[in-house]
Amino acid sequence: MSNSARVESPLEHADFAGLAALKINGGVILREAKLLGHLNLRGNANDPDFLKGVKSALDLDLPLAPCSSAQNANTTIMWLSPDEWLVIVDGVTEAAIEGKLRQSLRGHFAVSDISGAQTMLEISGKDCLQLLQKSIGYDLHLDSFPINKVIGTALAKSSAHIRRTGEYNFQLIIRRSFADYIWLWLQQSSKEYGLSVTL
Amino acid sequence: MLHIHCPYCEEYREEEEFSVVGEAHIIRPLAPEELTDQEWASYLFFRKNPRGLHHEMWAHSHGCRKFFNMTRHTVTYQILETYKMGQQPSITTEDTK
Incomplete structure (x- = not known):
């Protein structure tokens, strides 16, 4: 084996x-x-620090309008609900990006790796x-x-x-x-x- | 099929995406130990079953997975409004207050 x-x-x-x-x-x-790497991100969309933290970790603004999405070369963020987003990244990079998000976010938030x-x-x-x-x-x-x-x-x-x-x-x-x-x-x-x- | 407006997705969706949860605006007693058995039982089990306007809770289970409230007519099935959790209905009758 x-x-x-x-x-x-x-x-x-x-x-x-x-x-x-x-x-x-x-x-x-x-x-x-x-x-692919699928990360579930939860947090308060009304908290400017949360938005800033996500922006600095992913280099992409969090889509806040209902049913919207944002994309750059290697990341896609999809709006799932007013306090929940799906971040899709290249496979294998998800653990590093999860770490980056955890580093740049403070307070009440959740990041879960749901790639599997x-x-x-x-x-x-x-x-x-x-x-x-x-x-x-x-x-x-x-x-x-x-x-x-x-x-x-x-x-x-x-x-x-x-x-x-x-x-x-x-x-x-x-x-x-x-x-x-x-x-x-x-x-x-x-x-x-x-x-x-x-x- | 009902066409239901989700106040979080801000658009109408098919009934298939939703689940009905039950009567809305049920407040959990702050001090359950001080209640009589009858009061506790009525909080836990006894629900309104009106003929007419009803405020009920729904969940957008296939969509944003949020709970929200709806004012619906139980005879005609007409949906008069949907509103977010924590908000109060704008359409009420004496019976539903």
Whole structure:
């Protein structure tokens, strides 16, 4: 038995590398943005010191408007609730960034590394809107769901946070324990459009 | 399906995202040991069941996961307002005060 620890995405068994090699030309394109660092950050948005501390640790202003997000080269912050944010960073860097946040924040706050609890799927392609319309009860028109908006919603009776990154590009943050169920759901619902997996 | 305005997400969402929690504005007694059994039981178990306006607590469980309050008509299902925790309803009747 090997002594080295091995990290696995919750969708390791789906063999995305093998599926990507099939080079299917589908209307829905799925990619797992696996093994990223996910940090849950909680604190008081009305406290200027908290905002300043986050800014100095992440070099990014905390998005305060409901359902908004902020992004720079290697960090994305998503608004989850008035006192809760999800910070997504490159894999392996999350422990260092958690330490940085703890150093620059004072008082009543919480930072939790939840990288192992969830995973991110990116869906795109010309038919991805139809696929999402089957799965969530939210209006996907650009007026109600503009680029960079983040919503927490019910996705196929499970929950997900969905961020729009382009007119036909979405990020789904799903729970580890529901990852297989959602993978099956996405395969079945995208059958009529064709599903192509990329790496 | 009800279309419910979440006061924290500041927009309307589908009922599927929410869970109903029960009657709102129930205040825990400050000195439970001084209450009679009847008063304690009524705090713990006895709830209003009005025909008409009702203030109830809901949770946006698939969204921001915050609790909030709602004034709803129990006969017509009409939602008159939703408001944040800690706030008081602006629409009341004699019965709901």
